[in-house]
Amino acid sequence: MYDVIVVGGSFAGMSAAMQLARARQNVLVIDAGTPRNRFADEAHGFLGQDGRAPAAIMRDVRCQLLRYPTVEVMSGEAVGTRALGAGFAVELSGGGEHRARRLILATGVSDQLPAIPGMYERWGETVLHCPYCHGYEVRDLPLGVVAAHPMSAHQAMLIPDWGPTTYFTQGLFEPDTAEIDAFAARGITIERTPVVELAGDAPALDGVRLADGRFVRVAAVFTAPRTDPATPLATMLGCVHEDGPTGPYVKVDQWGATSVAGVWAAGDTATPMHNATLASAAGVLAGIGAHQASVRAKAG
Template sequence: MFDAIVIGGSFAGLSAALQLARARQNVLVIDAGLPRNRFADEAHGFLGQDGRAPAAIMRDARHQLCRYPTAEILSGQVLGAQAVAGGFSLRLAGGGERPARRLILATGVADELPTVPGVRERWGSTVLHCPYCHGYEVRDQPLGVLAAHPMSPHQALLIPDWGPTTYFTQGEYDPEPTELLAFEARGVTVERTPVVELLGDAPALDGVRLADGRIVQVAALFTAPRTKPASPLAELLGCEHEDGPTGPYVKIDSWGATSVSGIWAAGDAATPMHNATLASAAGVLAGIGAHQAGVRSVTGE
């Protein structure tokens, strides 16, 4: 039986596993190989890794983790999990089971992109979700914000620091009067006619076509899509969730512990704030928390 199994091998999962490996715990990372950041060519704002491809960062991290003799990485998908005597048992897609005393869920979220034609093929390139991650690379160009939920006006207020901004309400998410005053102060243009198509040779973006036929020039479009858990495991295991501005996430304490004893969660699956650095830091906390809980279980504290 492993001391811990980490489900998910991106920034949060690998960071958690590294702490456990350094604590000389037998830890297994099970990774389906579908990280949320696979659509981005570069990661930004990550200290020491700025401008590197996420795949390259994770490749190095996997290599560093596997130098520890008590760490393993398994490529595969976890289909089910259940509590058993002394811990948990995971059922794998390729058959077989893996037992562990403790679990760390770093399973991430999946983005539910707006259905406007042209969005999906530009996702991670010129259709972006985080200005702190990608805004600098599209600076000083006409930018847009495609509304997707009631928090979209807040995003539109941020973007002018990177370029002149148009907020597309999509006919649904009109700014409140106080937000309109803030838009005016920030120089944000409000366009209430819905965007029906993105234009240009993807992944480049030349502009957007509106429902009335007009074309508005934009070089990049920001949107904060709704999110859903990429894996049903947290729900299957009975972990409580909270509602965030873009979708549900696993409820955790300050060390990443979920509502279910023996289970921790980290990364995008367990926070409304989605960012590579924050995910890595959350993984560190969850890994340490899981180790210290194991010590307490042995000492009877």
């Protein structure tokens, strides 16, 4: 039986595993190999790694982690989990299971983009969600915000610092009076006719087609996809969830502990604020939290 199983091998999961490795815990990382950032060619804003491919960063991390003799990293998909008397069992898609005294869920989220033709084939390239992650790469170009939830107006307020901005309400998310005044001060154009298609040779974007046939030239659009847990593991264990602006996330304390004793969660699955640096920091806290719980258990 392992001390800890970490499910998820991206920024949060590997950061948690690193802390546990350095605490000489026996750790298994189960990595399905489908991180949320797999659609992006480069990671940005992550200290010391700006401009590198996320996959390259994770290859380096895996090599560094495996220098510690108490760590194993397994490629595979965790499809089930259950509590045992002395811990937890994690079931794999290919059959078999592994057991640990504690679990860290760093399983991330899946993105459900607005149902507009041309969105998915541009995701991570010219259809973006985080201006801090990708805004600099489309600076000084005509940009759009395709509204997808009530906080889309807040997102639109940010974008003019990277380029001239059009806010597409989609006929659903009209800015209020104060927001209209703020848009005017920021030079944001409001377009109320819905976007029905993204045009151009994907992943490049020439512009968007509106429901009335007009064409608006933009080089990239920002939107806020609906987010859902990438796996049902936290639900299987009975972890409490909270509702965020784009979807549910696992409720955790300041150390990443969930409502279920012995289970921690970190990264995008456990916060409404999605960012690689924040995910890594949350993984550090969860790893330390899981180790300190072990210390307390041994101390009686």
